[in-house]
Amino acid sequence: MRQRRWLELLKDYDTNIQYHPGKANVVADALSRKSGKIAGIKVEEEIIRDLERLDIELYVHRQHGY
Template identity: 90%
Template sequence: YDTNIQYHPGKANVVADALSRKLGIIAGIKVEEEIIRDLERLGIELYVNGQHGYWASLRIEPDLISRIKEAQKEDSEIWT
C-alpha cells in the first residue's frame, strides 16, 4: 500500500480532543444518574455535597429475614 502518515500533536487537534472528552463526561453523568435512581429505588439515602456524594445509611437484609421479623412482631403467641 502506498500510504503517507502525518502526525498531528494533540494540541493541534483541539476540536476533536474537546469532543472526545465531552462525550466521556456526558457518559459518566448518565451512568451516575442511573446509579442514583437505582439507589433511590432501594431506599438508600444519598447526600451530595458539591461533586462528592455520601451514604446516609446502607443496611441490606435478605427479604425473607425481614418478613420473618415483621411477622414475629405481630404474632401474639410469641409475646404471651
C-alpha cells in the first residue's frame, strides 16, 4: 500500500497527520488521485537535510497554465 510506505517514511519525523472523515476530505481525496502532481508539500528542514545527505534530488515539473 502506498500510504503505508509514506507512514513508514514519516514516522521518524515530528509530524501530525490528521484525517477528517466525510466531506472534509473531498479536496484531499481529489488531489491524491492526481497522478504525478504534487498539490502542496510542507517540507521540514530535517527532511531536506536527510534528502541532501542521501544525495536525493526532488524535481517538480510544472505544466503550462497551472
